[in-house]
Amino acid sequence: MDRLLAADGLQASRLRDAGVDSGADVTLDRLGQLPTVTKRDLWDHYPDGLRAVPIEDIVCVHGSSGTGGRPTLIPYTAADIDVWAQVMARALGGAGATRRSLVHNAYGYGLFTGGLGVHHGAMRLGATVLPLSGGMTDRQVRMIADLKPDILTCTPSYAIFLGEAMTEPPPSLRAGLFGAEPWTNEMRAQIERLLGLRALDIYGLSEIIGPGVAAESLDSDGMLNVAEDHFFVEAVDADGRAVSDGTPGELVFTTLTKTGMPLLRYRTGDVATLAGPVPGAPRTLRRMSKLLGRTDDMLVVRGVNVFPTEIEAVLLADGRVSPHYLVVEDRRVAARAELIVAVEPVADGHGLAADLDRALRERLGLTCVVRVLAPGSVPRVEVGKAKRLVRWSEGPAPLDGLAG
Ligand code: DLL
Numbered sequence: 001m002d003r004l005l006a007a008d009g010l011q012a013s014r015l016r017d018a019g020v021d022s023g024a025d026v027t028l029d030r031l032g033q034l035p036t037v038t039k040r041d042l043w044d045h046y047p048d049g050l051r052a053v054p055i056e057d058i059v060c061v062h063g064s065s066g067t068g069g070r071p072t073l074i075p076y077t078a079a080d081i082d083v084w085a086q087v088m089a090r091a092l093g094g095a096g097a098t099r100r101s102l103v104h105n106a107y108g109y110g111l112f113t114g115g116l117g118v119h120h121g122a123m124r125l126g127a128t129v130l131p132l133s134g135g136m137t138d139r140q141v142r143m144i145a146d147l148k149p150d151i152l153t154c155t156p157s158y159a160i161f162l163g164e165a166m167t168e169p170p171p172s173l174r175a176g177l178f179g180a181e182p183w184t185n186e187m188r189a190q191i192e193r194l195l196g197l198r199a200l201d202i203y204g205l206s207e208i209i210g211p212g213v214a215a216e217s218l219d220s221d222g223m224l225n226v227a228e229d230h231f232f233v234e235a236v237d238a239d240g241r242a243v244s245d246g247t248p249g250e251l252v253f254t255t256l257t258k259t260g261m262p263l264l265r266y267r268t269g270d271v272a273t274l275a276g277p278v279p280g281a282p283r284t285l286r287r288m289s290k291l292l293g294r295t296d297d298m299l300v301v302r303g304v305n306v307f308p309t310e311i312e313a314v315l316l317a318d319g320r321v322s323p324h325y326l327v328v329e330d331r332r333v334a335a336r337a338e339l340i341v342a343v344e345p346v347a348d349g350h351g352l353a354a355d356l357d358r359a360l361r362e363r364l365g366l367t368c369v370v371r372v373l374a375p376g377s378v379p380r381v382e383v384g385k386a387k388r389l390v391r392w393s394e395g396p397a398p399l400d401g402l403a404g
Helices: 002-007 010-017 028-033 039-044 078-094 113-125 137-147 156-164 185-195 308-316 352-364
Strands: 058-064 072-077 102-105 128-131 151-154 175-179 198-205 210-216 224-226 231-236 249-255 266-272 299-301 304-306 326-330 338-343 369-372 389-392
Touching: 002 010, 028 231, 039 072, 058 078, 058 113, 072 078, 078 113, 078 210, 102 113, 102 137, 113 128, 113 210, 137 156, 151 156, 156 175, 156 185, 175 185, 175 210, 185 198, 185 308, 198 224, 198 266, 210 231, 299 326, 299 338, 304 308, 308 338, 308 352, 338 352, 352 369
Parallel strands: 102 128, 102 151, 151 175, 175 198, 326 389, 338 369
Antiparallel strands: 058 072, 198 210, 210 224, 231 249, 249 266, 299 304, 326 338
């Protein structure tokens, strides 16, 4: 709090407006009453963001590409990189990586935090990192066969893509840390089958540090351990009030140790539930569920609210559906929005559309138009984040075969 006040920027003026003139004025139980920051605040301060230190203390800049708006750029100090390396080393360690490990890192290197985040963490752990970055899948398959990595890091959709490019699961891989985009337990089962490894979830966002804000470990019981010693987490409802553990809420993070761009109560737009540590387990950190969705991805169709991940769970529970699917929110007639769900069958697609239609209606109370397309129709993403949801308000169909 004192660092923010000293930096005298947007967050300081909001704190003073809220009656806070010194860090000593605030206790942890009052944190929930303090002002929040949003992505809009960062955009309004583009390109410098809410930098709190002089430029000479900044050693690098990362950010997100800006789907849904302008790019967001985040300045890091050397101390921030140190924190990042530490939380990422912990995440990799939690997945079973050791100094003897070979980490095949297929997250993109660049402004995106995935590639370099894993890189810093693997080096901090003392493992060996293979900086493959995304794409050039043939080369990646070859490297996995020749160098025998035990840990794989990439987006879950690229894990599927890699798995499908191999004739059989590579025997060397033991675990993978997959994140940067939403994925369900049903997707997890597919990745584990294709690659023969334990598929764990890793979460983060550039604004807070990048990957490593929270990560699943072999012993975290399906939830992600939040690196609470660096990032304090809250979950709030649409009015900004705290929700109780187990109730879905928007995640709000406060950076406790960051110096380049410390954030007080950053509203992420990401929705998850929170829980305490696994009872009796040595890890004492609070945990978060896999992300249920984003506040801005919630689909409201004829009064039914649904996140795309819930649709994914229903689709992939049917063994005949390939993990390449696309949800299209058809809003060409605004008053009559339709959800079109485009899937590809892995085997005989006979009767599939009718069965999925029934399953979606029974499980989510949602009537969709299910389109079973030829294998290969849904675009694959080799570099960057998969797009599972498209909004269609005018013009041609985002995918051939949707008109039916
Ligand atoms: O995606 C950081 C990251 C890199 C996380 C590699 C994990 C692995 P951004 O590009 O700033 O940072 O995007 C952040 O991605 O607010 C979520 O909406 C989404 N996201 C990140 N991890 C997950 C995940 C990186 N495990 C935004 N599950 C976040 C679902 C995720 N969504």
